[in-house]
Amino acid sequence: MLADPELLTALHAGDPATLAALFDAHADKLYRLALSLLRDPIEAEDIAQETFVKLMTRPEQFEGRARLETWLYRVAYNACLDRLRRKQADPLPDDEPEADGESLPMPQSFVDWSATPEAVLLGAEVSAALEAAIQQLPESLRAVFLLRDVEGLSTEEAAEALGLSVAATKVRLHRARLALRERLSSYFDPSSVTP
Amino acid sequence: MTCAELIQYLSDYIDQDLNEELTREAQEHLTTCRNCRVVLNTTQKTILLYKQTGRQTIPAERRATLFARLQAALSRDATGRDHVPTS
Numbered sequence: 001m002l003a004d005p006e007l008l009t010a011l012h013a014g015d016p017a018t019l020a021a022l023f024d025a026h027a028d029k030l031y032r033l034a035l036s037l038l039r040d041p042i043e044a045e046d047i048a049q050e051t052f053v054k055l056m057t058r059p060e061q062f063e064g065r066a067r068l069e070t071w072l073y074r075v076a077y078n079a080c081l082d083r084l085r086r087k088q089a090d091p092l093p094d095d096e097p098e099a100d101g102e103s104l105p106m107p108q109s110f111v112d113w114s115a116t117p118e119a120v121l122l123g124a125e126v127s128a129a130l131e132a133a134i135q136q137l138p139e140s141l142r143a144v145f146l147l148r149d150v151e152g153l154s155t156e157e158a159a160e161a162l163g164l165s166v167a168a169t170k171v172r173l174h175r176a177r178l179a180l181r182e183r184l185s186s187y188f189d190p191s192s193v194t195p
Numbered sequence: 196m197t198c199a200e201l202i203q204y205l206s207d208y209i210d211q212d213l214n215e216e217l218t219r220e221a222q223e224h225l226t227t228c229r230n231c232r233v234v235l236n237t238t239q240k241t242i243l244l245y246k247q248t249g250r251q252t253i254p255a256e257r258r259a260t261l262f263a264r265l266q267a268a269l270s271r272d273a274t275g276r277d278h279v280p281t282s
Contacts, residue, residue, distance in 0.1 A: 016266065023262055028252045035251060045253060045261055052265050106202060107234045114236035121240075127248060134245070149242045150249040155210075174206040181234070181241045 007068065008055075023052065026069060029151055030076045036146050037080040037139050047083075051076045066160055070153070073161035077143060084139060105178065109185035116188070126187075133183035137176055144169055145176035196220040201231045209239060 010018040027048050034047035054075055066074075120126060134142060147158040148169070159169040196204075196217075201224050207213045208221050225232050253261065 019265060020262070023265065027258070027261070028250075031253045032249070032251055041254075041257075045257060048253070049261055049264060053268050056265075056268060104203060106199065107230075110230045110233045112233040112236060114233075114240040121244060122248065126244075130244060130248060134249075145245070146249070150245050152246075170206065177206055177209075177238055177242060178202070180245070181238045184241055184244075185237055 019052075022055075026072050027052070029069070030072060032150070033073060033076055033143065033146060034080050036134070036142055037077075038083060039135065043083065047076050047079050050079055067157070070157050070161045073147065073153075074163065077162055080139075104175070105182075107178065107182060107185075109182060109189055111185055111189035113185065113188035129184060129187040133180050133187070136183065137179055141172050141176040141179065144172040145180070148173050149177070196224040198224075198228060198231055201225070201228070202234065205235065205238060208235070209242070 007018055007022060030048040030051050031044050034044035035041060038044055038047070051072055055072065134145070137145070143162055144158060144164075147153045147161055148155065153161065155166055155169055155173070158164075158173075159166045162169065164172070201208075201221055204213055204217060204221060208218065211218075213221065225235060252258075
């Protein structure tokens with residue numbers, strides 16, 4: 001695989017193999033981010049396409065300071081936010097630093113489902129519970145969790161992709177993890193109540 | 196370390212981002228507090244489950260169509276056209 005600047009040079013020289021390599025490396029990641037935020041596969045495909053088109057037609061916007069992957073995530077994320085803003089009556093929260101500690105919700109469920117057999121955890125029922133839990137998260141927490149814990153970006157990379165400070169990214173990731181844990185715990189222990 | 200402090204530091208503990216002293220205090224707390232151990236174990240399992248199952252891909256037939264549209268866009272761009280339709 002070529003380094004990012006070499007990839008871009010080859011791409012703009014019209015090398016179809018380079019487009020294929022970039023598409024293979026990044027299309028699904030952009031699709032997952034957009035699908036997670038917009039919940040619509042067709043819109044998610046559109047976001048992936050728009051992002052690549054922007055890379056091809058506005059290459060000067062990629063300054064090379066960030067990794068190409070981080071830059072692509074940022075373009076896709078901003079495109080998703082634009083679509084969400086057009087759809088939602090309530091604007092998304094600004095990316096201000098968030099206080100932690102005092103307002104952090106404390107865990108309410110203490111059932112230990114971590115030793116549940118893999119066959120159960122990877123079954124259709126739990127899969128549906130996982131999907132329901134993550135869709136209940138605010139978009140601002142969902143995006144951080146996806147990039148950091150599912151896609152494996154570092155905190156710094158996720159922060160750059162989402163236009164957040166590292167501190168705000170860590171706070172959002174922590175809140176997302178605790179909220180998802182609580183909702184899954186409620187699934188495994190219906191007697192507990194998730195706020 | 197109290198339960199509230201352990202929960203506050205939980206993600207940093209999982210990510211091994213705590214300094215040595217706080218890591219030791221967290222470990223000591225976890226040896227004596229069953230509830231915090233459960234929260235740690237289930238949070239780690241939550242992360243692992245999403246990592247294992249959260250990697251949807253573009254459906255194969257849609258993927259081919261999307262790539263063909265991009266190839267067409269690249270071709271137009273190479274011939275000097277500015278406007279690229281996105282759908």
